[in-house]
Each structure stands twice: as structure tokens, then as C-alpha cells.
Amino acid sequence: MKKLILATTALALSAGFALADGHAKTIRMGTEGAYPPYNFINDAGEVDGFERELGDELCARAELTCEWVTNEWDSIIPNLVSGNYDVIIAGMSITDERDEVIDFTQNYTQPDPSAYLAASADVDVSNGVIAAQTSTIQASFIAASGATLVEFATPEETVAAVKNGEADAVLADKSYLAPIAEEDGEVMLLEQEELIGGGVGMGLRESDGELREKFDAAIQSMKDDGSLNALIAKWEVGAQF
Amino acid sequence: MSCAQTIMDYGLRSLGYGERLLPRTDFTLCHQFTLIGSGMIWNIYFGVLALIAGFFLANAIALAKSAQSPWLHRPANWFILIFRGSPLFIQFFLAYLIFLRVKQTIPALDWLTAAWAGALVVLFLNTAAYSAEIFYGALRSVPKGDVEAADAYGLTGWKRFRRIVWPTMLRLAWPAYTNEAIFLFHATTLVFFSGFPTTGQRGDALYYAQYFADKTFNPFVPYPIVALYFILLTLAVIGIFGLVNTYLNRHLPGETKKLRYRPQIIR
Amino acid sequence: MFSYCTDPEALSGLRWLSCYLTTAKHAGFYWSFLTVLTLLAITAPTALAFGFAGASAARSAFAPFRWIGKGYIAVVRGVPDIAFFMFFVIALDQAFEWVRHQWKCPDWDAPIRQGNDFVVCAAAKLPLGTADQWIHEVYGFFTAALTFAIVFGAFSANVLFGAMRAVPKGQLETAAAYGMTTRQTFWRVLVPQMWVYALPGLSNLWMVLIKATPLLFLLGVEDIVYWARELGGTKTARFTDYPHGDWRLWYFLALLVFYLAFTKVSEVVLERLMKRLTHGQATLGGSS
Numbered sequence: 001m002k003k004l005i006l007a008t009t010a011l012a013l014s015a016g017f018a019l020a021d022g023h024a025k026t027i028r029m030g031t032e033g034a035y036p037p038y039n040f041i042n043d044a045g046e047v048d049g050f051e052r053e054l055g056d057e058l059c060a061r062a063e064l065t066c067e068w069v070t071n072e073w074d075s076i077i078p079n080l081v082s083g084n085y086d087v088i089i090a091g092m093s094i095t096d097e098r099d100e101v102i103d104f105t106q107n108y109t110q111p112d113p114s115a116y117l118a119a120s121a122d123v124d125v126s127n128g129v130i131a132a133q134t135s136t137i138q139a140s141f142i143a144a145s146g147a148t149l150v151e152f153a154t155p156e157e158t159v160a161a162v163k164n165g166e167a168d169a170v171l172a173d174k175s176y177l178a179p180i181a182e183e184d185g186e187v188m189l190l191e192q193e194e195l196i197g198g199g200v201g202m203g204l205r206e207s208d209g210e211l212r213e214k215f216d217a218a219i220q221s222m223k224d225d226g227s228l229n230a231l232i233a234k235w236e237v238g239a240q241f
Numbered sequence: 242m243s244c245a246q247t248i249m250d251y252g253l254r255s256l257g258y259g260e261r262l263l264p265r266t267d268f269t270l271c272h273q274f275t276l277i278g279s280g281m282i283w284n285i286y287f288g289v290l291a292l293i294a295g296f297f298l299a300n301a302i303a304l305a306k307s308a309q310s311p312w313l314h315r316p317a318n319w320f321i322l323i324f325r326g327s328p329l330f331i332q333f334f335l336a337y338l339i340f341l342r343v344k345q346t347i348p349a350l351d352w353l354t355a356a357w358a359g360a361l362v363v364l365f366l367n368t369a370a371y372s373a374e375i376f377y378g379a380l381r382s383v384p385k386g387d388v389e390a391a392d393a394y395g396l397t398g399w400k401r402f403r404r405i406v407w408p409t410m411l412r413l414a415w416p417a418y419t420n421e422a423i424f425l426f427h428a429t430t431l432v433f434f435s436g437f438p439t440t441g442q443r444g445d446a447l448y449y450a451q452y453f454a455d456k457t458f459n460p461f462v463p464y465p466i467v468a469l470y471f472i473l474l475t476l477a478v479i480g481i482f483g484l485v486n487t488y489l490n491r492h493l494p495g496e497t498k499k500l501r502y503r504p505q506i507i508r
Numbered sequence: 509m510f511s512y513c514t515d516p517e518a519l520s521g522l523r524w525l526s527c528y529l530t531t532a533k534h535a536g537f538y539w540s541f542l543t544v545l546t547l548l549a550i551t552a553p554t555a556l557a558f559g560f561a562g563a564s565a566a567r568s569a570f571a572p573f574r575w576i577g578k579g580y581i582a583v584v585r586g587v588p589d590i591a592f593f594m595f596f597v598i599a600l601d602q603a604f605e606w607v608r609h610q611w612k613c614p615d616w617d618a619p620i621r622q623g624n625d626f627v628v629c630a631a632a633k634l635p636l637g638t639a640d641q642w643i644h645e646v647y648g649f650f651t652a653a654l655t656f657a658i659v660f661g662a663f664s665a666n667v668l669f670g671a672m673r674a675v676p677k678g679q680l681e682t683a684a685a686y687g688m689t690t691r692q693t694f695w696r697v698l699v700p701q702m703w704v705y706a707l708p709g710l711s712n713l714w715m716v717l718i719k720a721t722p723l724l725f726l727l728g729v730e731d732i733v734y735w736a737r738e739l740g741g742t743k744t745a746r747f748t749d750y751p752h753g754d755w756r757l758w759y760f761l762a763l764l765v766f767y768l769a770f771t772k773v774s775e776v777v778l779e780r781l782m783k784r785l786t787h788g789q790a791t792l793g794g795s796s
Contacts, residue, residue, distance in 0.1 A: 025630075025637040028644070034738065036747045041738060043748055045533040067641050071728065074451065075598075077458050079728075081624045082598050083605070083633065101458040101624045131438070135455040143442055144262060151439045156741035160754050161438065164341045166354060183744045183751075207625045325715075326771040327764050330722040330733070335764060338757045427588035434590065435722075447591065458624055460595035472586040 026065045027211070028085035029055050033070040035155055037175060037235040038091035038200070041070075050235035051089045054108060057227070061218040074135060074153070077102060080203060086211065087204055091173065093137050093197025103206045105216045107199030108228060112238040114138050114197075116190040117177045118169035119162055125192060128168035131158040137196045138171040162187060175237040244271040255279040255443050263442055263452065270462070273453050277466050280446035281474070286357075287429040287445075291364035292422055298365070299372035300407075306377045317373070324370030329363075329428050330435045336363045337436035356437040364432075368425045375421060379414035380406070412489045419482040423475050430467075446470060516749040528750045537735035541766070544721050544731055547649065551656045552717065556710075558661025563668035569690075581669065584662030593726045596655045601634065608632040652727035660717055667709035672698060674705040704786055711778040715771055722763075736763055 031039045033047055042048035047068040059066035069085050080088050080102060093112075094104045114137075116125055126146050132139040134151040142149040150167050152158045155176060161167040163186055170177070174193065181189045202219075204212045222228040229240040250260040252275060264272045305317035324332070340353040353359045383406055391405040430447045433439050439448055450463035457463075512519070513527035528534075565577030584592070605628045609620065613629035620628060630636075635643045675698055683693040724731035740756030 026639075034741075036744070040747055041533060043531045043533050043750065045531075045536040048747075069641075069644070070730070072725065074455065075460075075594075075728075078454070078460055078598055081458065082602055082626050083628070084598075084601070084728075097456070129440075134439075134451070140265070148441050151442070153434075154737065154741070156737070156754075156756075157438070159742065163754075164345070164354075166341070166438070179744050179746050180742070183746075205625045205627075207622045207627050322772070323768065327767045328719040328722045331760055331763055331767065335757070335760050338760070423585075430588045430590050447588075447594075450591070450594070454594070460598060464591050464595045467591045468583075468587040471588055471591065472583065475586040 026067050027059065027087060029059075029066050029068050029087050029089050030071050030076060030080060030085035031068065031088070031090040032073045032076065034073075035091050035176060037179065037237060038173075039089075050231060050237050051091065053235075054222075054228070054231055055087075055089050057222065057231075058215055058218040061221055062214040064214070073133070077203070081205055083205070086208065087202050087215070089202050091176075091200055092203055094199055094201045095137055095197060098203070101206075102203045103208070103212055104201035104203055105212055106219055107201045108219050108222075109200045109232065109237050110239040110241065111195060111197055111199045112173050112175055113193040113195050114141070114171050115174035115177050115193050116169040116171055117159065117162060117181055117187050118190055119165070119187055121188060121190065123168045123190065125169055125171075125190065129166075131161040131167035131170040132172065133158055136172075138173075138194075141194060141196050142171055159187075175235075178236065244269075244275075247271045248275050251275045252279055253282075255282050255445070255449070257441060257443050265456070268453060268457050273449075273463055273466055276449040276453070277446045277463065278470060280444055280449040281470050283432070283443075283445040284426060284429040285474070287361055287364055287432060288422075288426040290361055291368050291429075292425055294365045295368035295372055295425075298369035299376055302369060302373035303376035303380055303410075306373065307380055320366075321370045321374055324367050325374060329367055329431055332363055332367060333360065333431055333434075333436040335436075336360075354437075355440070356432055360432040360437050364425065364428065367428070368421065371421050371424075372418060375414050375417045376410060378417075379410045382413055383409045408489070415482070415486050415489055419479065419486075422478050422482060426474055426478060427471065524750075528752075531750065533739065536730070537732070537739055540730060540732045540735050543649070543729060544724065547653055547656070547724065547729070548717060548721065550653045551660065552714065554653065554657035555660040555664050555713075555717070558657055559664025559666075559668050562661060562665030563672060564694075566665065566669050567672060577665070577669075581662050581665045584659055585666060589659050589720060590723060590726070592659055593655065593723055596658070597651050597727045600651050600654060602626055605632055605634050608634065648728050652724060652729045655727055656717070656720070660713065660720075663713050663716070664710065667706050667713060668702065670709065671702040671706035675701045707778075707782055707785060711774075711782070714774060714778065718767070718771055718774065732763055732766070736760055 031047055031051060033039055033041045035049075037050050039047060039049040039051045047070065052068070055066060055068070071079055071085070073090070076088055076090060076092075077098070079085065088102070092098070094107055098104070116123070116130070118125075128147055129150055130142045130147045131150045131152060132142050133155050134153055139149060139151055150161060152161060155172060158167070158170040158172065159177075159180060162170050163184075169190065171194065174189070177189060181187055202215055204215070219228070222231075223241050232238065232240050247269070248271075251264075251272070253259055254263070254276060256279075263276070302317045302320060305313040306321070308314050308317075336359060337354065340350075340359050344351045344354055353362070387405055387409055388401070391401045396405060430445065433444045433448045442452075444452075446467050450467045453463040454460040510527060510530065512523060513530070516524065516527055519527060562577050562580050565573045566581060568574050568577065605626075606620065609616065609628040609632035612631045616629050618627065620626065635647045679697055679701065680693055683697040688696065721731065722733045725734040736759035737756065740754070740759035742754050743751050745751040
């Protein structure tokens with residue numbers, strides 16, 4: 001009798017472990033934390049912004065436990081493929097280059113046009129000096145155009161460069177530049193915009209197909225019931241679906 | 242595309258010559274070696290110029306530090322404390338922000354915010370402070386007998402310094418100064434890394450390594466290439482400084498001629 | 509923090525500043541100073557241990573050990589530390605996971621490198637996928653400290669190697685004459701005496717180590733530079749209660765003051781230590 005009981009406990013234990021393995025695995029969400037309104041660190045020292053709200057909602061819908069971590073933009077992809085976190089959710093535009101190395105979910109924002117922020121309206125963006133953050137699609141775009149590219153490590157520095165006169169204009173996502181132009185009298189958005197990226201999506205390891213499908217389904221369900229549009233309107237990150 | 246062609250196109254890319262666009266697909270090892278090597282031009286530029294200019298300032302500061310007058314040794318002490326007591330990373334960052342303000346008040350100085358000039362100024366002051374401390378230490382260990390002998394020969398003032406004290410100081414300081422030179426070349430990698438922006442994708446070795454790490458998403462190739470280039474550069478520095486050391490010690494008997502590294506690193 | 513901080517927009521002057529400087533975000537900044545100090549406290553002895561191993565290997569009678577020791581010293585010292593920091597943490601992490609994978613999941617048949625991905629079995633992940641956030645942070649901190657220790661271990665190996673050679677030959681010959689074995693000579697005569705010769709170099713190294721800590725953010729540790737950049741940047745009113753312009757200059761000046769004070773204090777303490785240790789020793793420092 002004793003033997004039997006022991007065996008069942010062992011069985012129950014292992015079943016418990018298997019269950020725990022399926023459910024308790026925390027999904028680690030990697031973000032930059034320096035790109036409002038997509039993601040930033042709020043006064044309480046926590047990750048906040050459009051992607052924080054979106055990510056939490058997606059995790060709830062996919063029934064996953066999620067945790068937020070921040071990482072430098074420069075090494076955000078190497079750290080994903082090496083397994084230090086499971087998802088990149090950092091305002092990352094879907095591009096062919098990146099798609100070769102990692103996988104993307106469907107886009108959760110409409111392609112956000114990139115805008116120029118300048119100190120005066122008559123800047124010649126095709127021949128001038130244009131600032132951009134290193135390793136962004138905007139930096140590649142300017143490098144290929146006729147303008148002179150000046151690269152900075154953080155988005156903050158690119159805007160500072162325009163105010164200091166180091167650059168004629170900065171090219172970045174419109175939703176990042178719009179609140180700055182609104183509050184700061186010295187700088188303004190130019191009329192010319194560039195359509196570069198293919199919308200923002202979550203980045204995952206190519207070997208993580210199952211997780212990608214879960215998030216894909218969650219994004220789809222948010223698109224279907226309109227809650228994604230509500231979030232986009234709240235944080236002003238481009239056009240709605 | 243052959244490797245020779247790549248070298249033609251990108252060998253001087255860091256200076257703005259050759260292909261305007263950096264390679265964007267099909268990255269080969271040849272691409273990486275060529276472009277990172279091209280970036281080394283800047284590391285050598287910063288290192289060599291800062292070292293030469295810093296050498297003169299370091300001598301002046303070492304002398305000021307050992308002077309009797311507080312008007313001379315106090316500023317020298319402060320200068321050395323600030324540049325030796327804080328990380329170069331933060332010096333670059335602050336210098337860039339300060340140069341921006343300088344530029345707004347004195348427009349004629351606008352070249353200061355460009356890396357080729359601004360970063361060179363920071364490296365120049367930094368290496369001057371470190372070398373000054375080395376030279377000051379050496380100045381204090383010049384044997385008394387040497388100076389007394391000079392007195393006996395009737396050498397005084399500037400002549401005594403120029404012909405007796407200074408050569409001995411340099412000879413004593415040389416091994417530590419070699420270490421300082423090696424460190425300075427390593428420090429040049431920080432130029433485009435904190436503070437100073439890169440214009441027109443003309444950067445140093447580390448900048449191009451970052452470019453490739455970003456495009457290929459593989460950090461394990463470009464950074465070891467940087468490491469390899471720097472080991473070669475370090476060997477070259479040791480070789481050249483060793484020759485100078487032999488020259489400085491040419492009057493001494495055989496044993497001491499060889500460059501012996503002191504059991505310490507000065508930095 | 510203070511009771512009057514509920515509506516920052518109505519505040520001004522010192523009261524505004526006192527609220528601004530006590531936000532939870534600033535607390536993160538203040539804690540990061542402790543992070544840096546802790547890292548230094550862990551790295552210094554570890555680097556010394558690496559250095560001791562490297563120096564002992566470099567003067568070993570067994571040629572392969574000698575090559576390893578000398579190679580370690582020469583290669584790491586010949587390369588800018590920043591070039592190491594850019595890839596070393598990921599490399600270390602993957603190396604640990606690879607070893608654990610071989611040990612814990614011997615019958616795993618899927619390849620570990622799938623294209624760009626580095627995939628090991630769940631049991632080999634470090635930390636485990638189920639671990640709490642703080643474990644991840646401690647692990648990240650640990651790999652950062654190890655990376656620092658490996659790099660600065662090479663520098664201290666160089667110092668100790670020089671110090672071991674500086675111990676007068678006569679001492680070792682006397683030990684041999686008394687019938688001590690090589691091992692006994694090493695541990696009982698050489699090691700106790702070398703510290704005095706190593707101290708100037710080691711104190712220099714401590715200063716170098718302090719000044720290398722601004723690069724910690726490269727290793728994924730949220731250090732003081734990370735927070736200074738984050739807090740100093742322009743803040744628009746939409747995303748914070750405390751909007752301000754570009755204040756990075758002030759934050760970095762604060763860091764400058766911190767480092768100047770830290771190196772100055774270290775210098776004074778090390779000088780005293782040196783005086784005490786060399787007292788009565790037959791070296792220049794002791795005879796004076």
C-alpha cells in the first residue's frame with residue numbers, strides 16, 4: 001500500500017513539474033526605455049508608455065507571465081538571439097535586414113512616417129547635415145541619400161544636436177518628434193516626411209515559433225475588438241487600423 | 242568582388258574617400274578587415290598627435306609641479322588631479338557639452354565640436370596630465386650626484402637642466418612612459434563612443450566594428466578583428482619606444498640598455 | 509516622498525527640486541552608486557586571484573602553462589578594454605550555458621546554433637526561465653564582474669609577475685639551501701615577500717579599475733552613467749511630472765565630482781597603507 005501511495009505522489013509531482021514548466025515560465029520583454037511615447041522610464045523608475053500597456057495586455061490575452069527588462073539599443077538583437085530575453089518590444093520597425101536574423105509578429109502600429117525636426121522651416125534635407133540615432137532605419141536612409149549623416153548613440157542627443165546647431169535637422173519616427181516639437185518653441189516639424197519602415201512589431205528568436213504565434217493571435221484579437229486602436233489614440237503613435 | 246577591389250573602395254573610407262555607401266549586404270571578412278583597418282587611421286591619428294603635443298605640455302607641467310612657487314605648483318597639481326582622477330569617458334562627454342557652449346559664445350571656435358579637433362584636445366590634455374605625473378616622479382629620482390657633478394663643472398640654470406637633469410629624467414621615465422603611450426592608443430577608441438558624433442560614417446575602428454556587429458547581428462567577428470589590429474599597434478608602439486630607449490641609454494654599459502618594464506602600470 | 513510633492517506643477521524653487529530629486533527614478537540613480545561600489549568590491553579580489561594564477565603560470569617551469577600565462581597577459585593588455593566589453597559578456601553567458609547543456613541534457617539532438625539563434629535546453633538556461641527578475645539581475649551583475657575581473661586580472665598578473673621577479677634571488681637561493689622544495693620556496697618565501705613590490709602597481713591598478721566603471725553600462729548593468737544619461741535628458745511634460753531641459757551637463761558634473769572624490773580618497777588611503785607595509789623593509793620606501 002505504502003509503495004502505491006509513493007508512486008502516485010511521484011506521478012503527481014512530475015505532472016506538477018510539467019505543468020509548472022508550461023505555465024510558470026516567465027516571458028522576458030526586452031525594451032530600450034528611452035523612446036517615448038513607445039517606451040520610457042517614468043518618474044517611478046518603471047518602464048512605461050504605449051508598448052508597456054500593449055505588452056501587458058498582450059501577455060494577459062496570451063495567458064503568459066511577463067517581465068520587463070531594459071537593454072541598450074545597440075545590442076538589443078544580439079542579446080535576444082543569445083537568449084537573455086525572449087521578446088523585443090522597443091518600437092522596432094519591421095525591416096528585411098532584421099527579418100533575416102529574427103522573426104517579427106504582425107505589426108501593431110501602422111507604418112509610422114519618419115519626420116524631420118529642424119530649427120527653421122527652410123532646411124534643405126537632401127543636402128544638409130541630418131542627425132539620426134546609430135543603427136536605426138533612419139540612419140541607413142540618410143546614409144544612402146545625398147545628405148551628410150551625423151550619428152549619435154541615443155535619440156536624446158540627436159534632438160540636442162539640432163538645438164545646438166550641430167545638425168540642420170533630425171530624422172526619427174514622427175510620434176517621437178511630435179511631442180518635442182509641440183512643447184519646444186525653438187524647433188518644428190518639416191512638411192516633408194519619409195515612409196521608411198513597415199510598421200512596428202515584436203521581435204522574437206526564429207526558433208521560438210510557438211511564442212510568436214501566441215503573440216500574433218493576441219495582437220490580432222486586439223486589432224479585432226478595437227482595443228489596439230484605443231491605445232494608439234491614447235499614446236498618439238500614428239494612424240489607427 | 243575581389244578583395245583588392247574592396248580595399249580600393251574602402252581602404253580610405255574613414256577619411257571620406259572611395260565608395261560613399263558602406264557595404265549593406267553580403268558582408269565578407271575582407272569588408273570587415275578593410276573598413277575596420279581604415280578606421281584605425283583615426284586611432285593612430287589621435288594617438289600620435291596627442292602623444293607628441295602632450296609630451297611638451299607634460300614636461301612643462303612636471304616642472305611647474307616641482308617648482309617652489311605655489312603659483313606654479315598649485316595649478317599643476319589641480320590639472321593633474323582632474324585629468325588623472327576622473328574617467329576619460331566622462332571627460333569626453335563633458336568636454337563635448339562644454340565645447341557646444343563655447344561655440345555658441347565664440348563662433349570662431351566651432352571646429353571644437355568636431356571629433357578630429359575636440360577629441361584631440363581632450364586626449365592631449367589627458368595624456369599630458371598622466372605623463373606629467375610620470376615625469377615628475379622621474380625628476381625627483383634624478384641622482385643628487387649627477388646634479389652636484391654638473392655644479393662642479395660650472396653648469397647652471399637652463400644649461401644644467403637641458404644637458405644633465407632632463408636627459409636623465411627622460412631615461413628614468415621612459416619605461417613608464419611607454420605604458421602610457423600604449424594606454425593612450427587604447428583610449429582613442431572612446432572618442433566616437435562617448436560624446437563626439439560620427440559625421441558621414443567616417444569613424445574609428447570601433448565605430449566600423451559596431452556597424453558590422455549591427456548589420457550582421459554577430460559581435461564575435463568584428464570585435465576580435467579590432468582586438469587583433471590593436472595587438473599589432475601595441476607591438477609597433479613597444480618596438481618604436483624600445484628603439485628610443487636604446488638611444489637614451491646608449492652611453493650606459495650593456496646590461497641596462499634593454500627596455501625593462503617596471504613591475505607596475507602607470508595609469 | 510515629501511507630503512507637498514503631490515502636485516509638482518504648483519511647486520517652484522527648492523521645494524520643486526527636493527521633490528524632483530526624491531522621485532523613485534532618482535532612487536534608482538542613487539542605488540546605482542552602490543552597484544558600482546559593490547562591483548568594485550567583488551572585482552578587485554577576483555581580479556587579484558586571476559592575476560595570481562596568471563603570474564604563477566607565466567613563471568611556471570612547465571612550458572604550456574608559461575605560454576598560457578604569458579599569452580593571457582600579453583593579449584588582454586594589448587587590446588582596449590572596451591573592445592572586450594562589447595562581446596565578452598554574451599560570450600561568457602553562452603559558454604556557461606553550453607557547458608551546462610552538455611552536462612544536463614546529453615540526449616538533446618537539436619543543434620545549439622540554429623542560424624543566428626543560440627538555443628540550449630530549458631534546464632541549461634542561465635538563469636532558469638522560471639527564475640525571478642532579481643536572479644536575472646544578480647546573474648547579469650555576476651557576468652559583468654567576471655568580465656571585469658578577467659580583463660583586469662591580466663593587468664594584475666603583469667604586476668605580480670614583475671613583483672615575483674623583484675624578490676631578491678638570494679632569498680630563494682637561501683631557501684633552497686635550507687632544503688625547501690620549489691613549492692615550499694614559492695609559498696613560504698616568494699609569495700609573502702612579493703606584496704611589497706607589487707603594492708605600487710596594484711594601487712595604480714585600483715585607480716584604473718575605478719576609472720573603468722563608466723563602461724559598466726556596456727555590460728548590461730544599469731550603472732551611474734546609464735542613469736545620468738537617462739535622468740539628464742530633456743523631459744517633456746507629457747511623460748513626466750517634472751519636465752526639464754537638457755540637464756546632462758549637471759548630471760555628468762556630479763559624476764565627475766564623485767569620481768574625483770573617490771580617487772582622491774583611495775590615493776590617500778593607499779599611501780598610508782604603503783607607508784605602513786614598507787616600514788622597516790629594505791626598499792627605498794622603507795629606508796626613508
